[in-house]
Amino acid sequence: MKALGRVLALALLCHGVIAGPSGLPAEQTRAVRSAPRKLHGRFLHITDIHPDEFYKVHSSTDEDGACHRGKGPAGPYGAETSDCDSPFSLVNATFDWIAANLKDTIDFVVWTGDSARHDRDEELPRSADQVLGTNTWIADKFAHLFADEDGTGMTIPVVPNFGNNDILPHNILLPGPNKWFQTYLHIWRHFIPEEQRHSFEFGGWFHVEVIPNKLAVFSLNTLYFFDRNAGVDGCANPGEPGYKQMEWLRVQLQFLRERGMKAILIGHVPPARTESKKLWDETCWQKYTLWMHQFRDVVVVGLYGHMNIDHFLIHDSEEIDIAALSGSSEWGIREAMEDDLSVQGASDYLMELRQHWAKLPPPATFKGEADGVNEDGKRRKGKKRKDPWGERYHLTLVGPSIVPTYFPTLRVFEYNITGLEHVSIWKDIQQGGLQNTTESGLSQKHLELRQFSTEAESQVDLDDITSAKKKKKPKKKPKTPVHDPNLNVPSPPAKGSPPGPAYSPQPLTLLGYTQYFANLTHINNLTLTDATIQEDGEEEGWWDWLLRWRKGKHGGKKPASPYPPRPREFAFEVEYSTFEDRIYQLGDLTVNSLVRLAVRIGERVDNAKNERKGEEEEEVEDEDSDGEIEAGKKKKKRKKGRKGRKGKKRRKRNETWLHFLKHAFVGTLEEEELKKFD
Structure with missing residues (x-):
């Protein structure tokens, strides 16, 4: 009878007699679903899923167990803050x-790689079938999720x-095909x-017009830029895949400029580079930074993963x-950054970023008509401001991961679709409604012939790029020509052209x-025994993560009960939103907005040492205030209300920096733990 009832209900549903899942009659529900889809101005960034087919609930998170064996706190949905990978659940x-x-x-969705488990368990070495198997599984899940x-x-x-x-093996990718x-x-x-x-088979790079004739997402194969890839050698030699990829990118971005389109670049390994550490080969980082500066009217932003830490990078064309x-210059020694940073290593890296940001000049602040742009979007004539839009910089946003190195995380971007509400969408092309051309008037064969061409475009005067440095300190005439015959410098934006969406609010600007x-501590709902007591009598804590x-x-x-765990309902919740974060105070994600935030994060870094030195001197003076004070020193005047107190001056903590750290580790560190890194 139940089966008959289900068949009858299905028949009634199909004829519109009863309501569909949306609460509307089924006929209307179908009409809603078949209505033309419009842009929503939102897209998803997901990265570093790292599914592990061998994950075992209640197994040990120790290195010997790796969430595969033993008894321990591995939860039903993952072992947060550990080096274990993601369970299929x-x-x-x-x-x-x-x-x-x-x-x-x-x-649209940008999915920035690492859909296989790490090769960390010596008892379960990875195989090609496993790596390709989990990647196939994830790809099929995306295909089924968004199937028409x-x-x-x-x-x-x-x-x-x-x-x-x-x-x-991981990290090592030889040139293609x-x-x-x-x-x-x-x-x-x-x-x-x-x-x-064709370009994908050649080197693993490609692009997709996610909004036809308006916006393309470029999937870069960053393994050819990755400093730890011993199978290739940078981006300077024309025979290297890194060089060829940069040439492909240069030509394709020029095509977009000619068509009036914009681009988002995505990759796995970000172009992270600090005073002592780097992830990319220096020649690749230099060329990428030059490309981004020259195509600042085209590129909106770079989105990357790999590092698990929520943060951003500001690249300076200077x-x-x-x-x-x-590759003919010594740029200083920077060690290759480890694949997986410990909390301490991540904090050291973030501190170096902070020290760099402390030296950034604050961007110009302007309102209304003082912004230097006419109503038609063109720059106004008259007194020129020095880089009011921050065009010397470009941005990289690094997203945190699904794998619970901290907590599983997703990021949904919103972008400006003013004037784009009724444009044709990607699905229209798939249905054959539009001709899928990548450049008006050019055949695909013609594009392929031009794609890997090494013929120089119109030569760009490199003095435009280095003029600021030359004014400060004249350089001696180099022994070798400045213009490398293998270096095809992209043309900059046309003079007088308005700033691109990365710099000025306009269509496609990230808002x-x-x-x-997913708070796994709450969701897993584990009942565990007390922490193991160490020989020194202290319990294991956050400092154990530094290993x-x-x-x-x-x-x-270990589990306190032999019974299976009873997790709570799984759900993602909002960690924070840049639209509402009162400390970040980001009106949008333009370059100047992030530079302002970086300057605030970097405040007092340069003066911290001097402040601590001053505090020591104040203490010495106060201790001798009732007696004679050393010659040459002035007696410190106490303020009213502080009589009898020590003279030690407490340096006010930078709340923006602590807030940044909290987000960097996806809320897994308590406030007292964060203060240890201040």
């Missing part, structure tokens, strides 16, 4: 949540990207446009060293993002 729950909460409100009603295509584009763990590109071409067959398959582009996280292998915040504990 976390991956499934994440996709279920996206389906229920984001699927119909986003325009008839199952023949997808409703929105998903743009995938290579992670350093998506190959074997190779078997990895051939295999991933099939795995990502739903995502790579037909006309981009750090471009033309000689370094060919902000909402970050979602090479991180046991996590529950490291050393």
Whole structure:
């Protein structure tokens, strides 16, 4: 009878007699679903999923267990703050949540790599079948999640990207064409446009017009820039895949400029570079920074993963060293950054960023008509401001991960769609409604012939790039020519052209993002024994995370009950939103907005040492205030109300820096723990 009832209900539903899932009659529900889809001005960034088919609930998070063996605090949805990878339950729950909460409100997805487990367990070494197997599984989940009603295509584009763990051995990728590109071409067959398959087979890079004729997302193969990839050698030599990828990017961005389009660049390994550490080969970093400066009217932002830490990078065109582009300059020694930073290592890295930001000149502040731009968007004539839009900089936003190195995290960006509400969307092309051309008037064969051309474009005077440095300190005439014959410098924006969407609010400018996280401590709902007592009598705590292998915040504990765990309902919740964060105070994600934030984060770093020195001197003077004070020193005057107190001056903490650190570690560190890094 129940089966008969279900059949009857299905028949009534199909004829519109009863309501569909939306509460409307089924006929109206179908009409709503078949209505033309419009832009929502939102997209999803997801990265570093790291699914682990061997994960075992209630296993040990110690290095010997790796969440595969033993007894310990591995939760049903993952072991937060540990080096264990993601259980399949976390991956499934994440996709279920996206389906229920984001699927119909986003325009595209950027997926920045690492969809295989780490190779950390010596007892379970990875195989190619495992690496490709989990990548296939994740790709199919995206394809099914965003499949159209008839199952023949997808409703929105998903743009995938290579992670350093998506190959074997990890980090090492030889020049293409190779078997990895051939295999991933099939795995990502739903995502790579037909006309981009040649470039993908050649080097693993491609782009997708996520908004036809308006916005393209470029998937860069950052493994060819990665300093730890011993199979390649930078971006200076024309025979290297890094060089060829940069040439491809240069030509393609020029095509977009000619078509009036904009670009978002995505990759796995970010171009992180501090005083002592780096992730990219220096020649690649230099060329990338030059490219971004020259194409500042085209590129909106760079989005990356890999590091698990929520943060951003500000790249300064004044750090471009033309000689370094060919590998002929000494730029200082920077060690390769570790693949997986400990909390301490991450804090040291973030502190170096902070020290760099402390030296940034504050950007110009302007309102209304003082912004130097006419109503038609062109720069006004008259007295010129010195870089009012911050065009010497460009941005990289590094997203935190799904793998619970901290807490699983997703990021949803919002962008300006003013004037784009009725443009044709990506799905229109898939249905054959529009001609899929990448440059008006050029055949695809013509584009391929030009794509890897090494013929120089109109030569750009490099004095434009280095003029500021030359004014400060004249340089001696170099022994070798400045113009490397292998260096094709892109043309800059046309003189008088308005600033691009990365700098000035306009269509496609990033407005902000909402970050979602899954609080696994709450969701896993584990009942555990007390922490293991160390020989010195202290319990394990946050400092145990500083070890090479991180046991996590529950490291050393064991299940208190032999019964299976009873987790709470899985859900992502808002960690923070840039639209509402009162400390960040970000009106949008333009360059000047992030530079202002960086300057505030960096406040008092340079003076911290002097302040501490001053505090010591004040203490000495106060201790001798009743007696004779050393010659040459002035007696310190006490303020009213402080009589009898020590003279030690407490330096006020930088709340913006602590807030930044809190988000960097996705809220897994308590305030007292964060203060240890101030």
